[in-house]
Amino acid sequence: MLARRWIWVGLLFVYQGGLSQDSLKSVNLPEVVVTATRNERLMGALPMPVSLVSKSQIATMGSLRLTDVLGEQTGLAVVTQVNGQGSGIQLQGLNPDYTLILLNGEPLIGRSTGSLELGRVTVGNIRQVEIVKGPSSSLYGSDALAGVINIITDPPHGSQGNVYARYGSNQTVDLSGNYSDEIGRLRFTGFVNRFSTDGYDLAPEHYGKTLSPFTNYTASTRLHYALSPKTNVHVSGRYFTERQQFDFEVITAANDVIRTSGEGSSSDWNFNPVITHRFGNRLMATARFYSTRFQSATTLVNPSVDTVYYADSFRQSFVRPELNVEYFFSDKQIVTFGLGENLESVQTQRYGDASTRNQTTRYVFLQDEWNPMPRLRIISGARLDHNTLYGSQVSPKLSARYELSRAITLKASYGVGFKAPDFRQLYLNFNNSAAGGYSVLGSEVVTARLSELDAQGQLQGYLFDPSTLGKLEAERSRAFNVGGRVELGSFTADLNGFHNSIDNLIETQAVAITKASQTIYSYRNIKRVYTQGLEANLSQRLSSSLTVRAGYQLLYAMDADVVDQIDGGTVFWRDPQTLATKRLKASEYFGLYNRSRHMGNVKLFYAHPKTGWEASMRVIYRGPYGVGDIRGSIQGEVLPPADINGNGILDVHDNFVEGYALVNLSVAKSIAAGLRFQVGVDNVLDYTNRLYIPNIPGRLLYASIGYSFSRKIRSDKHN
Amino acid sequence: MSNSIRSILFLSFVVSMLAACKKDDPTPVTLTSTTFSNLPADPPSGGYNPTNGQPIGVTKQYTLFSFKTGAVVAHADSASAKWDIGFNGTTIIVNSGTSGPGTAGAFVQTGVFNEIMTAPVTGYKNDDKNSTSAPLAIPKGSGNGWYNYSSSTNVITPIAGRVILVKTTEARYAKMEILSYYKDSPATPSNTSVDRYYTFRYVYQGSGTTAFQ
Numbered sequence: 001m002l003a004r005r006w007i008w009v010g011l012l013f014v015y016q017g018g019l020s021q022d023s024l025k026s027v028n029l030p031e032v033v034v035t036a037t038r039n040e041r042l043m044g045a046l047p048m049p050v051s052l053v054s055k056s057q058i059a060t061m062g063s064l065r066l067t068d069v070l071g072e073q074t075g076l077a078v079v080t081q082v083n084g085q086g087s088g089i090q091l092q093g094l095n096p097d098y099t100l101i102l103l104n105g106e107p108l109i110g111r112s113t114g115s116l117e118l119g120r121v122t123v124g125n126i127r128q129v130e131i132v133k134g135p136s137s138s139l140y141g142s143d144a145l146a147g148v149i150n151i152i153t154d155p156p157h158g159s160q161g162n163v164y165a166r167y168g169s170n171q172t173v174d175l176s177g178n179y180s181d182e183i184g185r186l187r188f189t190g191f192v193n194r195f196s197t198d199g200y201d202l203a204p205e206h207y208g209k210t211l212s213p214f215t216n217y218t219a220s221t222r223l224h225y226a227l228s229p230k231t232n233v234h235v236s237g238r239y240f241t242e243r244q245q246f247d248f249e250v251i252t253a254a255n256d257v258i259r260t261s262g263e264g265s266s267s268d269w270n271f272n273p274v275i276t277h278r279f280g281n282r283l284m285a286t287a288r289f290y291s292t293r294f295q296s297a298t299t300l301v302n303p304s305v306d307t308v309y310y311a312d313s314f315r316q317s318f319v320r321p322e323l324n325v326e327y328f329f330s331d332k333q334i335v336t337f338g339l340g341e342n343l344e345s346v347q348t349q350r351y352g353d354a355s356t357r358n359q360t361t362r363y364v365f366l367q368d369e370w371n372p373m374p375r376l377r378i379i380s381g382a383r384l385d386h387n388t389l390y391g392s393q394v395s396p397k398l399s400a401r402y403e404l405s406r407a408i409t410l411k412a413s414y415g416v417g418f419k420a421p422d423f424r425q426l427y428l429n430f431n432n433s434a435a436g437g438y439s440v441l442g443s444e445v446v447t448a449r450l451s452e453l454d455a456q457g458q459l460q461g462y463l464f465d466p467s468t469l470g471k472l473e474a475e476r477s478r479a480f481n482v483g484g485r486v487e488l489g490s491f492t493a494d495l496n497g498f499h500n501s502i503d504n505l506i507e508t509q510a511v512a513i514t515k516a517s518q519t520i521y522s523y524r525n526i527k528r529v530y531t532q533g534l535e536a537n538l539s540q541r542l543s544s545s546l547t548v549r550a551g552y553q554l555l556y557a558m559d560a561d562v563v564d565q566i567d568g569g570t571v572f573w574r575d576p577q578t579l580a581t582k583r584l585k586a587s588e589y590f591g592l593y594n595r596s597r598h599m600g601n602v603k604l605f606y607a608h609p610k611t612g613w614e615a616s617m618r619v620i621y622r623g624p625y626g627v628g629d630i631r632g633s634i635q636g637e638v639l640p641p642a643d644i645n646g647n648g649i650l651d652v653h654d655n656f657v658e659g660y661a662l663v664n665l666s667v668a669k670s671i672a673a674g675l676r677f678q679v680g681v682d683n684v685l686d687y688t689n690r691l692y693i694p695n696i697p698g699r700l701l702y703a704s705i706g707y708s709f710s711r712k713i714r715s716d717k718h719n
Numbered sequence: 720m721s722n723s724i725r726s727i728l729f730l731s732f733v734v735s736m737l738a739a740c741k742k743d744d745p746t747p748v749t750l751t752s753t754t755f756s757n758l759p760a761d762p763p764s765g766g767y768n769p770t771n772g773q774p775i776g777v778t779k780q781y782t783l784f785s786f787k788t789g790a791v792v793a794h795a796d797s798a799s800a801k802w803d804i805g806f807n808g809t810t811i812i813v814n815s816g817t818s819g820p821g822t823a824g825a826f827v828q829t830g831v832f833n834e835i836m837t838a839p840v841t842g843y844k845n846d847d848k849n850s851t852s853a854p855l856a857i858p859k860g861s862g863n864g865w866y867n868y869s870s871s872t873n874v875i876t877p878i879a880g881r882v883i884l885v886k887t888t889e890a891r892y893a894k895m896e897i898l899s900y901y902k903d904s905p906a907t908p909s910n911t912s913v914d915r916y917y918t919f920r921y922v923y924q925g926s927g928t929t930a931f932q
Contacts, residue, residue: 510860
């Protein structure tokens, strides 16, 4: 029963690591992740690229929100959305929409325009963040196309608690408290957090702020009740609410300026009861009933005439009952089987009316973990999803890990990932009547709406054959990850080469022009893209208390059709000065917008448990990239697009956002009474780029104090 | 802090609702061809309506051009064969079919202007506004014909490598490349540039042969 022993040993170590969370001791301990296989496994034993950010590392970095943590990880870029609505994580060069974000294994919702706002998630109660790269639809279904990020919160453990307070630049205040206890067979933990900031202003000469002030609250809990030695009940829940005050100067087409003010709010909750039962020694079953809601609303008022200038709202719900069985055939083979159903609904006035849109997905998945010989581990699996709208998807995955020697391990995986068309792509019925406007129609409504407009004589003409519009298919990727790990004493190196290709990426398509010269857009599966590159993570322990780490990602993210056209000699560029037109060479094509060819980081971590000192210095670099068609402006300034030479693609003759490095420092001291003090500076060099990267606020100083207390820990359970 | 973007989003979204399209101005560069600068294509005398972005004070008339004379043809001659092509906003018509009494034809070819040394003898289309598939010889719409439109910056950019081949009303051949839609051809036009002014270069073969030498 080798595999199982790993699990229990790993669990104990993690708990101990959690207790000594303010030291870096746990870095030495085996790391257990759950995301890669849906079961707790030693990270080092997994055949796919998996990384983990531990609680102690997050504490040393002084991070507050999930974006702060993820933005410092190799190969992840925090990118703003095309329309500026929130920021998300780009993984292996794929957009934020293509990475599934889980909280304790269940999806976070609220992708009103594609990506999740990860600033919603506080890291105050996070035990670890797990990052699986490569398609994981074989276990998780839709959206796990580029990978999966799973946020694991602290489980209830022992009788302990802590309080934390931090104050920093921009009147940013973070307060949190955590308490965990055991009463008989019940263990529970509760966490509360309040975060507020006055925002910041990168363009003080303009009205309003770059980041408007906001305040949010998070409350969460986890309970664990041992019904019997074989049956356990877990319940987790979370509530989040946020309010933001805006003051905006709106510039009209005639360059008139209107000052507006307004409020944005969002909230979400989730609730997840889980029962696990062990049947004999070989079978473990888990039943879950996850439900979650998200809603957001925005209102903008023109105070001079006291009229509502703009209003928008979005509500989403998601319910998932699921049954999951893990069967231990032998100490060499474990099979996991699951089935479930996703019930989703969305309501927003952008769909043209107040009715709720629904879709249902039913799924089954099967995974086999097999050690045919001691040095070889093979994980294979597949999942079938059937959706009421876009039909069935089969997502297989195969991965293998082989220990070449004590020092060298090889890994390879192949997987198919998919992303279902989202509600917006299906149902959007959005007319922007102002400003030479435009309309966007989802694929489920476009045909009917176009013939309605045509019958009313409102169309000037079609730009695209309307009979070929309609059903959208799920976007599908095929991906290879091949790499390995080298461990030589205090040195480790992880390397991974990746290739993702998507043949039917959904893009907007102009379909018609109205008699008022407004363009009508819809969505189609048209684009072929691929991303490929190399990721390297190196770590060297310099002394018992000092570790240096370095990470690098090389990325080529290309539009496959553009590559073909360049090969065919049909792509050109016009020199904006001389107006001369030249044929573009393959070497001059840079690739997709918003991708940096090079990204990297260098980090120093210091921890000296005896004296309680810890410190870190992290340098995060992002290389040059181009921005595409970003709608609108930042605080009244219009963004010049990258493409300046008339070919609509990003080539080396275009405008680039210059590369930049962020340097973050932190120092902390723990003293015996459970007190911990920390000071830090984020973005020491005060780098800002208000037009293209408004989410970097400039230099931030902070200081925090934490107090932890615990009663004698009862002996660890040995299940 | 990522939340910043939420405010930006909002702002940008509203702005995009309001922003209108306006541009302008050409500046010619002469190679071995003739460059015609700042051909007005019905520029709005009253600018643009601030609420709906529609142009104010437009005549809705096409500015007509003859390759033979290399000059604008008076609108009074619109019902004649004196002109070959006409411009209004981003729309370009040819003098044939539903657009005029002539027999002119045109099509958009992908290639480098200077590399097209010979005019094709076939492939020229006429305007037929009743056709749902190809109402105009030079298609309208962003990405379809000669230009791309950015809904974020409201800028019209001539697509590099699009050459318009024309068979004139007198069955002579011409090739043309549109260089700018803005007055005096600014290198980086913005939504405050004055639009509806074409700068283009062309080669006209008046002898009836197909050679563009």
